Structure formats: structure tokens, C-alpha cells
Amino acid sequence: MxxxxxxxxxxxxxxxxxxxxxxxxxxxxxxxxxxxxxxxxxxxxxxxxxxxxxxxxxxxxxxxxxxxxxxxxxxxxxxxxxxxxxxxxxxxxxxxxxxxxVRASVPVQPIEDLHVPATDAGPERWLEQHAMRNWIWEAVEELSPALRLPLVLRHFSTGVTSYERIADACGVPVGTVRSRLNQGRAKLATALAATADAPHGDTARRLRASRIEAHETLAAAESGRFGALMRERWSPEIALLRGNVPVGDRSILARGMEGDLEAGVRQRLVHAVAGRSLVVWEMDLLAPADDPGHCPPSVAWVMTLDDAGRPHRLRLSHPRPVRAIQVLTPV
Structure with missing residues (x-):
């Protein structure tokens, strides 16, 4: 040879x-x-x-x-x-x-093209199908709230994944988002090793329950019971945040929802993320037929939960500025 x-x-x-x-x-x-x-x-x-x-x-x-x-x-x-x-x-x-x-950085790309509805290929499918899902979420819960929020939005939401939208939702500069994601990924590896033998919750069951909760919340709103539902199921200290700044309480949320419904705006759940301390509901916004530009195409409800599992802080994330009203926010 x-x-x-x-x-x-x-x-x-x-x-x-x-x-x-x-x-x-x-x-x-x-x-x-x-x-x-x-x-x-x-x-x-x-x-x-x-x-x-x-x-x-x-x-x-x-x-x-x-x-x-x-x-x-x-x-x-x-x-x-x-x-x-x-x-x-x-x-x-x-x-x-x-x-x-590269596609997301093209300035002429319509923002609607960046919205990806939930499909069978979405992140929740991986969570539901693989035995590792409970272990991963257990490790995610070990992160500090400041690191957990951007990491969950980046890797488990479908629409709040760009650095800019995460920065807007968290109320921090884009550079801070990058830094926190780097720290979060590094600490996640450590947390995975630390929680490998720990008991893990049932993530799939928690996700199903959260989807049911989202549908019940929208149904209550359309029947005029959104305020009552908040009193029954949400923390009495629920606050609407813009970034990290409180801008309203339960009454503001109720008035905002009522105003949107009176204007003909409806919401439809397309994706949910559910941890023990953090829940994200991603909604399509359906504008009135006679005013299709009345509201943005979607909204994400980013909810921090209290120790009893009740929504305690709510942030709303839109893909672009609202022209007429902002869903669930004071006008």
C-alpha cells in the first residue's frame, strides 16, 4: 500500500x-x-x-x-x-x-413576518416529548429572576425572542440583555448538574393547566368577568409593569380590557410557557373588521407568579408601537 x-x-x-x-x-x-x-x-x-x-x-x-x-x-x-x-x-x-x-436584522422586513404562531414544532413540543423537560425547568427555576426572565423569553417564547423585545419587556438596555443571557446560560449548566438527582415537577401538566387558565381568562373577559376573575385568581397586589416600573393596578387592567373589548378587539392564545414562577401567554390580537390597523398583531402576557402561584406582576410585550390603544394598558 x-x-x-x-x-x-x-x-x-x-x-x-x-x-x-x-x-x-x-x-x-x-x-x-x-x-x-x-x-x-x-x-x-x-x-x-x-x-x-x-x-x-x-x-x-x-x-x-x-x-x-x-x-x-x-x-x-x-x-x-x-x-x-x-x-x-x-x-x-x-x-x-x-x-x-440575519433575517431578523433586515430593516425592511415587515414586523408581521417575525411573529411565529405556535406549531407542533414549537419549543413546547420538546418540553412535552422529552424526559429531560422537567429537569431543565427545575434548573431554570434555580436562576435568579433577573436571569430567568430573559432566558425563558429567548429560548421558550416564540415572539419575544429578539434582544430588542426582551430588553423592552425587562426594562433594561440591549447590552444588559446580552450580559444576562450569557450569565444565565452559564449558571444553567451549573444548575443542571446540581438538580440532576432532585425531584422534578410535571412540566407538561403545568403547561396544560396554564393553557386552560388562559382560555378561561379570555372567556371571563368577554363575558364581563375579567375583574372578578382577577379578584378570585390573581394576587391582590397584582401590578402592571412597563419594563420594571409599575404603571397600574387591578383597576387599570380591568378598564384596559373592557376598553379593548368595547372597541372590538379580541385575543386568541397561540402559545404558552409555564414555569413555577413565570408564565408567558402569547396572543394573536384580532382587530375590528372595519379598523384592521387598530391594534398590533400580537401581545405577550409575561407574568411573574407569587409563592401561591398567582399572577403578581404583569408585563405586556407588543411587536410594534400601538397606533390607537394599547391592550390592557391605560390610555
């Missing part, structure tokens, strides 16, 4: 060894071993960075996309059908994330 032949044979052997090792690490990660996932990310970091650079070019967005890809890999590792080909799967996640970032 020639030198070239020996070299080709050795390369094939190395590739086959790498595939076997990848397969073993992937199966361990699917079984809940966060250390195995970390080893996989480290093994393929160079290839993932090369893909990010090819899509985005040099800059800080490369690191952001790689960090997002790491969290996505954690949540979706159970989806890998060919464990030996996990490297290609990781590079695909980076490529898709980079392309999404």
Missing part, C-alpha cells in the same frame, strides 16, 4: 472512531448526562464556529449564536436520530440560528 493509501486508511479509522465516540456521548446526553453534552459541544466547537462565521462574518453575534445553539442542543438532544452524526446536527442548529439572526 502506498503512503497515500496508508494515510487514507488512517483517516477513515479516525473518522470511524470519532463517530463511535460521538454516538456514545450523544446517547449519554439523551439519558440526561449534562457532562456528556458539554464534551460534545467542545468536540465540535471549531466546526460550529466555522459555520457561524460563514453565515454572520466576524463579530459578537458569532458568540451569541454559539451560546444559543448550546441551549438549543440541551433542549433538543433527544431529537437526534443518528447519534453518530451529531456533529452535522449541531452545525445545522448553528446555521439555522445564524440565518434567523
Amino acid at each position: 502506498t503512503d497515500a493509501g496508508w494515510g487514507a486508511s488512517m483517516n477513515r479509522d479516525r473518522d470511524e472512531t470519532a463517530r463511535i465516540e460521538d454516538a456514545a456521548l450523544t446517547r449519554a446526553a439523551q439519558a440526561g448526562d449534562v457532562t456528556a453534552l458539554g464534551l460534545l459541544l467542545e468536540r465540535h466547537r471549531a466546526g460550529m464556529r466555522a459555520v457561524a462565521l460563514s453565515v454572520l462574518g466576524p463579530g459578537p453575534d458569532v458568540d451569541d449564536v454559539l451560546q444559543d445553539a448550546a441551549v438549543t442542543a440541551l433542549r433538543r438532544v433527544g431529537d437526534v436520530r443518528d447519534p453518530a452524526a451529531v456533529g452535522a446536527w449541531l452545525r445545522m442548529i448553528v446555521r439555522n440560528a445564524g440565518r434567523s439572526l
Whole structure:
């Protein structure tokens, strides 16, 4: 055999060894071993960075996309059908994330195109299908509220995922959002290791209950019982926040909802996220037929819960400024 032949044979052997090792690490990660996932990310970091650079070019967005890809890999590792080909799967996640970032940065893109209704391919599907879902949420709950909120919006909502919308919802600059996401991802890895053997709540059941609660809340509003429902189910100290600043109480919320309904605005739940301390209801807004520009296309109810599991603080996030009225906010 020639030198070239020996070299080709050795390369094939190395590739086959790498595939076997990848397969073993992937199966361990699917079984809940966060250390195995970390080893996989480290093994393929160079290839993932090369893909990010090819899509985005040099800059800080490369690191952001790689960090997002790491969290996505954690949540979706159970989806890998060919464990030996996990490297290609990781590079695909980076490529898709980079392309999404490029599309979102195009200034002429209509804002409506950025709204993604819930589908079977949404984040809740991964939470409901994989055994890791309860463990992940247990770790998320270990984060401080300041780190938990941007991380949940970034990785589990469908519409409040851009840095700008997260910044608006949290009432902080975009740079602070980036910093908190970096800290949150780092602390999440530590929390996963710390909670691996802890009892985990039933996330799927909590999510189903939250969806029912959202539908009941909208039904109560349309029947004129929104105020009564808040008194029965929400904290007596419920406050509407704009960013981190309180701007109204229960009476303001009731008047805002009544005003929207009188104007012909209706809401429809399209996506829900439900943790023990944080709930997000993403709604389509249906404007009156005779005034289609009356309200923005959607709104996210971002609710912090008290120790009894009741909504305690409510933030509303819209994709663009409201032309006429703002849903559930004073006019």
C-alpha cells in the first residue's frame, strides 16, 4: 500500500472512531448526562464556529449564536436520530440560528413576518416529548429572576425572542440583555448538574393547566368577568409593569380590557410557557373588521407568579408601537 493509501486508511479509522465516540456521548446526553453534552459541544466547537462565521462574518453575534445553539442542543438532544452524526446536527442548529439572526436584522422586513404562531414544532413540543423537560425547568427555576426572565423569553417564547423585545419587556438596555443571557446560560449548566438527582415537577401538566387558565381568562373577559376573575385568581397586589416600573393596578387592567373589548378587539392564545414562577401567554390580537390597523398583531402576557402561584406582576410585550390603544394598558 502506498503512503497515500496508508494515510487514507488512517483517516477513515479516525473518522470511524470519532463517530463511535460521538454516538456514545450523544446517547449519554439523551439519558440526561449534562457532562456528556458539554464534551460534545467542545468536540465540535471549531466546526460550529466555522459555520457561524460563514453565515454572520466576524463579530459578537458569532458568540451569541454559539451560546444559543448550546441551549438549543440541551433542549433538543433527544431529537437526534443518528447519534453518530451529531456533529452535522449541531452545525445545522448553528446555521439555522445564524440565518434567523440575519433575517431578523433586515430593516425592511415587515414586523408581521417575525411573529411565529405556535406549531407542533414549537419549543413546547420538546418540553412535552422529552424526559429531560422537567429537569431543565427545575434548573431554570434555580436562576435568579433577573436571569430567568430573559432566558425563558429567548429560548421558550416564540415572539419575544429578539434582544430588542426582551430588553423592552425587562426594562433594561440591549447590552444588559446580552450580559444576562450569557450569565444565565452559564449558571444553567451549573444548575443542571446540581438538580440532576432532585425531584422534578410535571412540566407538561403545568403547561396544560396554564393553557386552560388562559382560555378561561379570555372567556371571563368577554363575558364581563375579567375583574372578578382577577379578584378570585390573581394576587391582590397584582401590578402592571412597563419594563420594571409599575404603571397600574387591578383597576387599570380591568378598564384596559373592557376598553379593548368595547372597541372590538379580541385575543386568541397561540402559545404558552409555564414555569413555577413565570408564565408567558402569547396572543394573536384580532382587530375590528372595519379598523384592521387598530391594534398590533400580537401581545405577550409575561407574568411573574407569587409563592401561591398567582399572577403578581404583569408585563405586556407588543411587536410594534400601538397606533390607537394599547391592550390592557391605560390610555
